[in-house]
Amino acid sequence: MPLALQPVFTARLCPHPPFNFEATVHKPSHFPAPVEAYEPALSTGRPGHFWQTLLWGGQPLGLRLVEAGRLEAPAVELTLFAQSPLPNATYATLMRELRWRFDLDADLSEFEKICGPDTLLAPVLERWRGMRIKTGGSLYEMLVIYVLLQNATVRRSVQMMSSLLECYGTPVAFDGRELYGFWPAEALAAAPEEDLRALKLGYRARFLRRLSQDFASGTVDEGVLRGLDKEAARRELLKLYGIGPASVWYLLFEVFHHYDALDYVSPWEQRIYSRLFFDEDLVPPERILDDAKRRWGPWRMLAAHYLFEDLFWRRRNEPVQWLEELIRL
DNA sequence: CATCAGGGCCCTG
DNA sequence: CAGGGCCCTGAT
Numbered sequence: 323m324p325l326a327l328q329p330v331f332t333a334r335l336c337p338h339p340p341f342n343f344e345a346t347v348h349k350p351s352h353f354p355a356p357v358e359a360y361e362p363a364l365s366t367g368r369p370g371h372f373w374q375t376l377l378w379g380g381q382p383l384g385l386r387l388v389e390a391g392r393l394e395a396p397a398v399e400l401t402l403f404a405q406s407p408l409p410n411a412t413y414a415t416l417m418r419e420l421r422w423r424f425d426l427d428a429d430l431s432e433f434e435k436i437c438g439p440d441t442l443l444a445p446v447l448e449r450w451r452g453m454r455i456k457t458g459g460s461l462y463e464m465l466v467i468y469v470l471l472q473n474a475t476v477r478r479s480v481q482m483m484s485s486l487l488e489c490y491g492t493p494v495a496f497d498g499r500e501l502y503g504f505w506p507a508e509a510l511a512a513a514p515e516e517d518l519r520a521l522k523l524g525y526r527a528r529f530l531r532r533l534s535q536d537f538a539s540g541t542v543d544e545g546v547l548r549g550l551d552k553e554a555a556r557r558e559l560l561k562l563y564g565i566g567p568a569s570v571w572y573l574l575f576e577v578f579h580h581y582d583a584l585d586y587v588s589p590w591e592q593r594i595y596s597r598l599f600f601d602e603d604l605v606p607p608e609r610i611l612d613d614a615k616r617r618w619g620p621w622r623m624l625a626a627h628y629l630f631e632d633l634f635w636r637r638r639n640e641p642v643q644w645l646e647e648l649i650r651l
Numbered sequence: 652c653a654t655c656a657g658g659g660c661c662c663t664g
Numbered sequence: 665c666a667g668g669g670c671c672c673t674g675a676t
Binding site (some may be wrong): 653654655656657659660661662663664 | 665666667668669670672673674675676
Binding site (some may be wrong): 353468469471472473474475476477478525529547563564565566567568569572588589590591592593594648651 | 656657658659660661
């Protein structure tokens with residue numbers, strides 16, 4: 323039986339305009355995991371809805387976001403679900419955390435001014451103006467996801483994530499949704515490596531165990547890392563076991579919000595950027611990086627994110643053949 | 652039936 | 665710094 327959560331707190335969030343709810347809460351390029359759910363706005367007038375679980379202070383919470391205003395007059399209705407009411411201080415901390423995770427205070431005006439006229443970006447900005455980074459989970463949770471992406475196809479990453487959630491996650495029910503709450507780092511830190519290998523994680527079992535142990539023993543401070551500049555953060559993150567340049571690239575952008583974090587391209591993205599930026603099959607990484615730097619400067623990763631997500635939104639309406647071959651779901 | 656690479660990274664020489 | 669090895673899968 324899933325853990326039943328009740329509404330305990332509501333708030334109206336006002337993002338810095340312009341804001342695009344749909345493009346911020348839902349990233350079609352991400353592999354699906356049963357820790358979140360998204361329902362687009364319906365023609366009946368029902369606004370867009372987003373749900374996710376949130377492990378906070380050791381207990382699983384539910385979060386619901388509903389679009390309540392867009393672009394220049396943005397607003398989001400937020401509801402928190404829990405087993406029982408939480409202290410007001412916790413709500414305040416959570417609101418700050420969520421403003422960060424959904425990048426609600428970002429000022430995109432310079433980005434739009436400088437990059438808006440760019441021939442590649444202009445049509446995309448037209449469609450997705452106000453899109454932000456979304457940090458789907460805590461640093462620990464995002465590290466788990468990035469480890470599962472390593473040297474695996476999308477299908478395999480999805481399988482590994484499901485196995486882990488079924489084994490170590492907490493099923494919760496709120497607002498008519500059933501999702502999994504993430505496990506605490508302690509849970510995997512204590513798990514024997516054979517147990518993890520039984521979930522077909524392969525050599526990633528060792529990475530996840532070591533990372534979980536490091537987080538359980540409190541040797542990593544996400545707050546401190548958020549305060550570092552990009553290069554300092556990169557150096558620190560590379561020290562994490564099982565985390566190399568490809569994972570750090572994702573981290574610096576998605577988790578630490580460095581809009582210029584396009585300093586590395588891994589093979590999969592190389593193929594996609596080659597098509598998007600040059601309409602070619604495979605362009606050398608250096609050329610991709612140089613071109614992005616020249617076009618978008620300090621906003622190059624944010625710009626790449628816009629192009630990338632736009633592609634995956636387009637794919638929903640009609641399959642993009644070359645992309646389908648790369649995804650192999 | 653083999654062999655190979657896939658949204659890497661560690662470790663060794 | 666280069667290169668072998670690593671888990672598991674689906675493609676060839």
